[in-house]
Ligand code: ADP
């Protein structure tokens with residue numbers, strides 16, 4: 001089937017001279033407002049370069065955008081309930097745990113802190129639910145995944161509507177600005193951290209960002225720090241790696257996590273979601289120390305486990321949503337965003353899924369329990385992997401997902417060190433909606449939708465991670481179809 005195309009916000013292509021000039025303006029706007037990243041090839045703390053972005057906001061149907069926004073608090077609550085359902089998590093993850101060492105280590109920390117008695121019952125979630133439009137289904141949104149840990153780009157993308165307003169005005173199309181929704185993700189996400197801080201309620205406590213050894217995506221992290229500092233000058237933020245936490249943090253007799261003599265109120269993980277971020281036992285020990293402490297974790301370990309692909313797949317299985325949501329319109333709306341998700345466990349359903357994917361691999365994506373991009377398999381690789389793993393227990397670490405076919409968009413991608421003017425390309429967009437939640441098993445205190453991000457990639461690329469250099473930052477231009 002040929003892919004349909006959504007109309008761009010202004011007629012394309014642009015005249016080359018106009019294009020070159022507006023690209024230069026947009027790049028300077030980006031650099032001067034922190035739409036940037038550190039250069040991986042020539043890392044220096046003294047410089048940032050532009051993060052890849054699209055020149056014009058990409059079209060997105062208004063009804064689908066609104067649907068995703070409205071659903072976010074519902075999904076926040078669903079994931080909150082899932083993460084507090086020990087039995088469901090155990091049953092869902094048990095086969096994967098046997099073959100996936102990383103998820104097993106996270107899970108074992110969860111068991112351990114439960115056995116010891118939970119010191120901090122509150123969790124903070126800064127979530128992001130991601131969607132692609134399913135073109136054969138009238139461009140309705142389908143959920144790609146639900147991120148519960150280190151969901152990024154809320155900060156930088158909050159500035160993009162402003163950049164696109166500038167670009168559209170420079171192109172003489174200021175009248176179109178009304179079709180771009182404001183994005184207050186940065187402020188909303190930071191409010192979540194601040195509210196959790198206040199609920200911790202210890203004066204002079206600090207907020208701890210758990211960061212990578214080298215942070216390439218520095219703007220997206222620092223903006224949170226700047227925003228919190230503006231709103232609440234009394235809150236000090238520390239940035240530490242897991243290794244530094246191992247070395248420097250201690251638990252006192254009240255189980256407070258103490259760094260440099262100060263109790264930690266909130267721990268915000270921007271690292272710790274993939275195996276490479278735990279190069280030794282020290283990092284795992286640090287993680288355990290944090291989880292044992294009274295600090296409010298973002299995410300708590302059970303939030304992180306609830307965000308695994310395996311849980312996403314289990315929630316789409318018949319009967320699962322019923323466990324968490326009463327019958328009614330909301331439940332149907334949630335079910336409607338799920339696409340085909342299949343377990344590869346060793347049972348009848350798993351066997352059927354394996355057969356189905358081997359017979360028609362192009363229709364599927366094979367996903368391990370990993371975050372951060374670049375781990376999934378597509379097309380011929382799905383078939384090859386399943387033929388190899390068919391009789392091996394390893395296959396239980398993966399889920400099978402129907403491949404979503406988004407509509408095409410025409411646009412220009414602006415990248416650092418790339419030729420100007422860029423050429424007009426076929427692109428596809430992925431929408432992310434941010435949510436904030438704070439609660440414990442008994443009660444949810446805060447639950448809201450706080451903003452969005454759009455990232456857009458070349459239509460023929462399988463994945464579109466911006467930090468990985470594949471995707472480009474974007475913001476929706478809402479279409480009334
Ligand atoms: P990760 O945790 O690595 O971000 P995702 O599930 O988000 O894993 O997959 C990474 C990327 O792969 C997505 O951003 C999307 O571009 C692509 N992708 C994932 N699932 C599908 C799917 N079912 N159909 C089409 N593309 C997909």
Ligand code: MG
Nearest residue numbers: 130145372373
């Ligand atoms: Mg993703």
